[in-house]
Amino acid sequence: MREQPPYLRIADAFRQRIADQDWMPGDRLPSRAQLAGEYGVGDNVIRRAQELLISQGMLEGRAGSGTYVAEPSQRLRMVRSQYREQQGGSPFRADMAALGRRGTWESRTDAKVPAPEEIATRLGVAGGTPCVRTTYEFLVDGKPAQLSTSWEPYELTAGTLVVLPEGGPHAGKGVVNRMAEIGITVTHAVEQPEPGHADAEEATLLGIQRGVLVTRIRRTYYGDDGRPVETADIVLPATTCEIVYEIPVRG
Structure with missing residues (x-):
């Protein structure tokens, strides 16, 4: 089997942290540099993982402020x-x-x-x-x-x-x-x-x-x-x- 791309592995890890309530709705995520160091990957991998979760509504980016866990909302x-x-x-x-x-x-x-x-x-x-x-x-x-x-x-x-x-x-x-x-x-x-x-x-x-x-x-x-x-x-x-x-x- 082909190895899972690094950004998908990181996205799964972020989902788990949200599910475990390590990161709560409204929380600001650590900087990309901090996360890259924690997970041993490049900044670009963190960026792609965050963009994926933003597209899925789990995270939200705020210009000039950072990336946050999205608040649950009624569809x-x-x-x-x-x-x-x-x-x-x-x-x-x-x-x-x-x-x-x-x-x-x-x-x-x-x-x-x-x-x-x-x-x-x-x-x-x-x-x-x-x-x-x-x-x-x-x-x-x-x-x-x-x-x-x-x-x-x-x-x-x-x-x-x-x-x-x-x-x-x-x-x-x-x-x-x-x-x-x-x-x-x-x-x-x-x-x-x-x-x-x-x-x-x-x-x-x-x-x-x-x-x-x-x-x-x-x-x-x-x-x-x-x-x-x-x-x-x-x-x-x-x-x-x-x-x-x-x-x-x-x-």
């Missing part, structure tokens, strides 16, 4: 459910209200943005087709918790009151209810979650460190004729958000 429960879509309003706001938290969001919409090839494929249109792109930053009690970038074919809603997802009389009502206003029945959505690591822009927007584990969800809504009407890329920090799917069962 935000994000429910993905057909029922919530049918109830109208914002599923995100409903999820946060159920936790006694305040869910809001900020958005920016750009019309007639040429669809990149991947987005065009997901929407079943030609590359470069004009789309309405809306970027969202979802907030919990005023702090960033989730990102999303939504794309809709411009020709689908052009000239209607729902062309701007966050503008007009139907602002903020969600894809399903907005499409219903123009006679399109959304019958289902397909979601594909996968793990990843926050890039520099995502880390800045979410207030997390670059490289922290995130869950990415590629979601596409379909009308009753099978045509995609919207697709989105959703990003959630894995250490602070848990995703729960409600699946209808018909007897």
Whole structure:
């Protein structure tokens, strides 16, 4: 068997010290130089071990201060459910209200943005087709918790009151209810979650460190004729958000 890389061995040792309560939540870890001397490894090994545990939510780095044992926190429960879509309003706001938290969001919409090839494929249109792109930053009690970038074919809603997802009389009502206003029945959505690591822009927007584990969800809504009407890329920090799917069962 291949020998375990040194930084993984050190990360295991740090986990054990936290489990044994040698290091308690809120405690500041010794300096990297001190830890390197204690474990007989280089500073770089200590750094990689700490970065791994930071990405897993066990440690947190504070600029200019050092590395600390993270305080335990309740993960935000994000429910993905057909029922919530049918109830109208914002599923995100409903999820946060159920936790006694305040869910809001900020958005920016750009019309007639040429669809990149991947987005065009997901929407079943030609590359470069004009789309309405809306970027969202979802907030919990005023702090960033989730990102999303939504794309809709411009020709689908052009000239209607729902062309701007966050503008007009139907602002903020969600894809399903907005499409219903123009006679399109959304019958289902397909979601594909996968793990990843926050890039520099995502880390800045979410207030997390670059490289922290995130869950990415590629979601596409379909009308009753099978045509995609919207697709989105959703990003959630894995250490602070848990995703729960409600699946209808018909007897």
